Amino acid sequence: DVKVTQSSRYLVKRTGEKVFLECVQDMDHENMFWYRQDPGLGLRLIYFSYDVKMKEKGDIPEGYSVSREKKERFSLILESASTNQTSMYLCASLRATNEKLFFGSGTQLSVL
Amino acid sequence: GEDVEQSLFLSVREGDSSVINCTYTDSSSTYLYWYKQEPGAGLQLLTYIFSNMDMKQDQRLTVLLNKKDKHLSLRIADTQTGDSAIYFCAENLYNQGGKLIFGQGTELSVKP
Numbered sequence: 001d002v003k004v005t006q007s008s009r010y011l012v013k014r015t016g017e018k019v020f021l022e023c024v025q026d027m028d029h030e031n032m033f034w035y036r037q038d039p040g041l042g043l044r045l046i047y048f049s050y051d052v053k054m055k056e057k058g059d060i061p062e063g064y065s066v067s068r069e070k071k072e073r074f075s076l077i078l079e080s081a082s083t084n085q086t087s088m089y090l091c092a093s094l095r096a097t098n099e100k101l102f103f104g105s106g107t108q109l110s111v112l
Numbered sequence: 113g114e115d116v117e118q119s120l121f122l123s124v125r126e127g128d129s130s131v132i133n134c135t136y137t138d139s140s141s142t143y144l145y146w147y148k149q150e151p152g153a154g155l156q157l158l159t160y161i162f163s164n165m166d167m168k169q170d171q172r173l174t175v176l177l178n179k180k181d182k183h184l185s186l187r188i189a190d191t192q193t194g195d196s197a198i199y200f201c202a203e204n205l206y207n208q209g210g211k212l213i214f215g216q217g218t219e220l221s222v223k224p
Binding site for chain 1: 118145156200202212215217
């Protein structure tokens with residue numbers, strides 16, 4: 001079974017800190033995604049990547065960047081964390097465009 | 113732009129049927145998905161329907177698709193307390209690399 005692993009389940013950071021959220025998938029999927037989940041807003045796409053070193057902005061990229069140096073790993077970076085970035089962050093991967101999306105368990109980030 | 117809408121809450125009694133509704137805007141979607149999120153967990157794919165189908169049945173789950181009205185529904189027969197969760201509808205934007213757009217999620221509460 002496909003496994004998508006997010007490095008932290010809970011994270012607490014201070015305003016202004018640089019934050020790295022890591023995601024690793026073990027099924028050689030080309031496509032990887034970062035979503036944030038907020039109550040009443042559903043999942044909103046931050047960034048996605050089709051392949052190594054490729055990235056595309058999603059719907060809410062402001063305040064975030066990403067890195068995909070290896071196929072299995074997709075990192076989300078908050079250059080200077082702010083309180084409005086407190087949220088649940090979900091990573092997902094997909095083998096091909098018409099197949100199902102596999103999700104990690106999520107990282108609940110609190111920015112104080 | 114693309115948009116997926118769901119009602120936020122649904123409450124049913126154990127043993128009744130639940131119907132969760134969703135509307136979407138992008139007619140180029142090839143697949144439409146239902147994901148389930150249990151408390152404290154990531155999203156798991158529950159079922160999906162290809163856009164050229166009207167109905168798909170999978171045990172207690174029935175998915176109905178009305179392409180003309182861009183309306184998707186998920187019916188859960190004989191709803192159990194273990195079905196209490198948040199249910200997300202999502203459309204696959206085939207012409208955007210398989211990007212999924214999610215609804216806000218419907219919180220299903222099953223009362224004994």
